[in-house]
Amino acid sequence: MRARFLHTDAFRLAAIYTAIFALTVAVLGFSVMFITRDALRTQILQFAGADNAAVQSGYQTAMVREAVEVVQQRMSAPGASDYFLLQQGGRTIAGNLPPMAEQTGIHELAGPGGHVILGMGQKVAPGLYVFSGSDLSRVHAAENRILATMLWLFLLALLVAAGSGFLVSRAFLRRSDAMARACRAIMDGDMKARIPLRGTQDELDRLAATINEMLDRIAALMENLRQVTNDIAHDLRTPVTHLRHGLEQALHDCDAPGDYAAALEAAIRKSDEMLDLFAALLRIAQIEGGARRAAFAPLDLKEVLAGLREVFGAVAEESGHSLQICEMPAAVIRGDRALVVQLFANLIENAVLHTPAGTAITVTLTLAGDRARVVVGDNGPGVPEADHQKLFRRLYRRESSRTYPGYGLGLSLVLAVAELHGASPRILVDRRPGLWIELGFPLLHVAA
Amino acid sequence: MRILVIEDDRKTAEHIVRALGEHGHVVEHAADGATGLARARAGDHAALIVDRMLPGLDGLSLVRQLRDEGVVTPVLFLTTMSGLNDRVEGLEGGGDDYLVKPFAFAELVARVGAITRRAAALEGSGEPVRLRCADLEIDLIRRTTQRAGRDIDLQAQEFRLLEYLLRNTGRVVTRAMLLEHVWDIHFIPRTNVVETHMSRLRTKVDRGFERELIHTVRGVGYVLRAG
Numbered sequence: 138m139r140a141r142f143l144h145t146d147a148f149r150l151a152a153i154y155t156a157i158f159a160l161t162v163a164v165l166g167f168s169v170m171f172i173t174r175d176a177l178r179t180q181i182l183q184f185a186g187a188d189n190a191a192v193q194s195g196y197q198t199a200m201v202r203e204a205v206e207v208v209q210q211r212m213s214a215p216g217a218s219d220y221f222l223l224q225q226g227g228r229t230i231a232g233n234l235p236p237m238a239e240q241t242g243i244h245e246l247a248g249p250g251g252h253v254i255l256g257m258g259q260k261v262a263p264g265l266y267v268f269s270g271s272d273l274s275r276v277h278a279a280e281n282r283i284l285a286t287m288l289w290l291f292l293l294a295l296l297v298a299a300g301s302g303f304l305v306s307r308a309f310l311r312r313s314d315a316m317a318r319a320c321r322a323i324m325d326g327d328m329k330a331r332i333p334l335r336g337t338q339d340e341l342d343r344l345a346a347t348i349n350e351m352l353d354r355i356a357a358l359m360e361n362l363r364q365v366t367n368d369i370a371h372d373l374r375t376p377v378t379h380l381r382h383g384l385e386q387a388l389h390d391c392d393a394p395g396d397y398a399a400a401l402e403a404a405i406r407k408s409d410e411m412l413d414l415f416a417a418l419l420r421i422a423q424i425e426g427g428a429r430r431a432a433f434a435p436l437d438l439k440e441v442l443a444g445l446r447e448v449f450g451a452v453a454e455e456s457g458h459s460l461q462i463c464e465m466p467a468a469v470i471r472g473d474r475a476l477v478v479q480l481f482a483n484l485i486e487n488a489v490l491h492t493p494a495g496t497a498i499t500v501t502l503t504l505a506g507d508r509a510r511v512v513v514g515d516n517g518p519g520v521p522e523a524d525h526q527k528l529f530r531r532l533y534r535r536e537s538s539r540t541y542p543g544y545g546l547g548l549s550l551v552l553a554v555a556e557l558h559g560a561s562p563r564i565l566v567d568r569r570p571g572l573w574i575e576l577g578f579p580l581l582h583v584a585a
Numbered sequence: 586m587r588i589l590v591i592e593d594d595r596k597t598a599e600h601i602v603r604a605l606g607e608h609g610h611v612v613e614h615a616a617d618g619a620t621g622l623a624r625a626r627a628g629d630h631a632a633l634i635v636d637r638m639l640p641g642l643d644g645l646s647l648v649r650q651l652r653d654e655g656v657v658t659p660v661l662f663l664t665t666m667s668g669l670n671d672r673v674e675g676l677e678g679g680g681d682d683y684l685v686k687p688f689a690f691a692e693l694v695a696r697v698g699a700i701t702r703r704a705a706a707l708e709g710s711g712e713p714v715r716l717r718c719a720d721l722e723i724d725l726i727r728r729t730t731q732r733a734g735r736d737i738d739l740q741a742q743e744f745r746l747l748e749y750l751l752r753n754t755g756r757v758v759t760r761a762m763l764l765e766h767v768w769d770i771h772f773i774p775r776t777n778v779v780e781t782h783m784s785r786l787r788t789k790v791d792r793g794f795e796r797e798l799i800h801t802v803r804g805v806g807y808v809l810r811a812g
Contacts, residue, residue: 402804412687413773432670447742448768451785452776475771486776547775 147309151302158294166287170280177279178255181271182243185257188269192223196261204261205231220254222268239266248272312341328356368532373411380407417546424476424553435581438468438502438509441477449485457494464502468509470578472558480554483547484513484574492517507580514573525564586631586701587611591621592663593639601634604690618642625651631701636663637671645678652679659700691759691805698756716751719811721790721798723748732794743786750809759806783807
């Protein structure tokens with residue numbers, strides 16, 4: 138666990154960069170060394186050549202005496218070679234080197250004190266030989282200095298890279314650990330745990346913010362699921378209890394086959410009700426899961442509403458309501474026809490079932506910007522504002538509607554279908570009397 | 586009529602076999618897709634009842650294969666309610682109708698009757714221009730209705746409803762079948778949509794005439810017949 142930072146991407150990246158840097162330093166160091174050595178040797182040889190030429194011209198002017206004079210002069214001149222030898226007949230006549238073999242051209246030789254001398258030999262006249270050269274240890278010293286500098290640079294780079302790699306990966310680890318801790322806390326049941334943000338707006342912060350949003354959504358869904366499960370368990374008890382009572386009573390009371398048949402029919406009706414409830418719940422769950430998006434196609438709301446007027450106009454009339462559907466503009470959206478039909482059918486049926494006779498039900502379709510706005514409403518008694526939020530909850534039924542058939546799933550389905558189509562339903566609070574629900578469907582933009 | 590039921594759930598299959606047997610049909614049963622396909626190819630069935638979910642070969646592929654081979658026997662798909670897209674897929678895959686489990690047997694019998702009748706009508710001399718039952722007659726081209734020589738003025742919806750009843754003369758049609766075929770509604774409404782429209786149609790078609798043609802079948806649906 139201690140060397141965990143070694144396994145982070147940040148550290149690996151730092152290591153790779155360090156290696157590349159070290160390689161660069163090495164190549165650069167050796168190049169500089171070779172170039173410097175070359176330049177120094179050339180310089181030595183240039184001086185030697187110039188010195189030899191001076192001795193030669195001295196000899197040509199005034200024979201050996203002048204040559205000796207030139208050597209002695211040169212030995213104290215700045216910028217001249219360090220070592221000189223003028224020998225005649227195997228004997229040193231000037232200079233600071235012992236006699237040597239008369240080798241002409243560039244060569245190295247062992248000097249006093251174990252030094253290596255690089256220089257140039259030249260025959261000035263028959264029997265007269267001159268050699269000028271310099272100590273090579275100067276060159277070696279320069280090479281060593283360059284190598285040492287490069288080595289220090291290399292070590293420094295290694296240190297900086299390792300250090301920053303460690304720091305960066307530790308910072309990264311600290312934050313990823315925070316994320317892991319939050320996730321683990323949630324796994325352990327603390328649904329409120331969230332990843333702390335640093336407020337730096339960097340990529341990790343943005344990632345953390347996104348994960349937190351996801352967690353919020355999951356928490357909301359879980360809460361919803363929990364509530365629905367509770368409600369289902371609770372709501373199913375009632376019909377099952379009724380079914381049981383009915384069967385028990387039949388067992389006790391029935392004598393004639395006709396009575397049994399009637400009791401069984403009632404039992405079948407009750408189980409059908411329960412099956413319907415399950416079907417409705419499953420349908421909502423599937424719609425919320427987005428299963429139907431594949432079946433989306435262009436669809437004109439005007440046409441859908443016109444069809445609904447034909448179907449429900451008579452129904453509303455029959456129960457003493459009036460249904461007015463104003464669908465003047467064509468409004469093409471992308472959607473699932475069967476579901477959109479059910480959405481509006483549910484809203485219209487709600488109004489028919491939950492308002493007294495004489496109530497006027499109105500559906501209007503208008504265009505507002507890039508949305509098709511549909512408002513379904515009535516001028517009935519309405520719903521107190523305190524209950525508005527609960528209306529869309531699954532299995533929620535207001536006390537006053539308990540006498541009507543239904544499970545409290547109509548508006549939940551409306552909500553699920555509307556959200557699937559990107560049209561969040563909104564209750565128009567200011568619109569009174571009655572209950573008014575507005576839906577804004579994104580219009581389909583047909584390429585012109 | 587000989588009917589082949591391809592259904593892997595033994596209980597459901599037993600129920601179907603018994604229910605259809607009581608209505609005078611000869612019912613065969615296959616418990617998996619491969620056996621079902623072989624029997625459907627070999628036998629001369631009036632209708633196939635095919636479960637969508639079958640071990641081995643699934644129902645949809647089975648019917649697709651039959652259709653590819655040129656077998657035109659009418660098919661009624663059985664689906665679970667969890668498959669919202671099943672209806673469209675099933676009808677596109679060569680099915681003639683679909684039924685969501687669990688279903689009432691009256692519904693099953695009515696739908697089997699409707700698809701075999703439709704198939705028989707297609708084998709006849711093509712699409713009829715007029716439909717008739719006793720002294721009631723509609724003209725599908727001119728969209729006119731007459732009873733006992735008297736013109737009856739029907740609205741578009743009422744005409745479609747009557748047309749569907751006439752196409753199924755003598756057979757029970759259920760509320761769900763009417764909702765699907767007349768109004769293209771694929772859920773059970775909470776208001777009495779079918780009853781309202783049916784009562785309006787009856788007022789125009791039956792009221793004031795000696796015999797009623799539209800009869801209510803309690804708990805199931807309606808039937809149009811002369812007797």
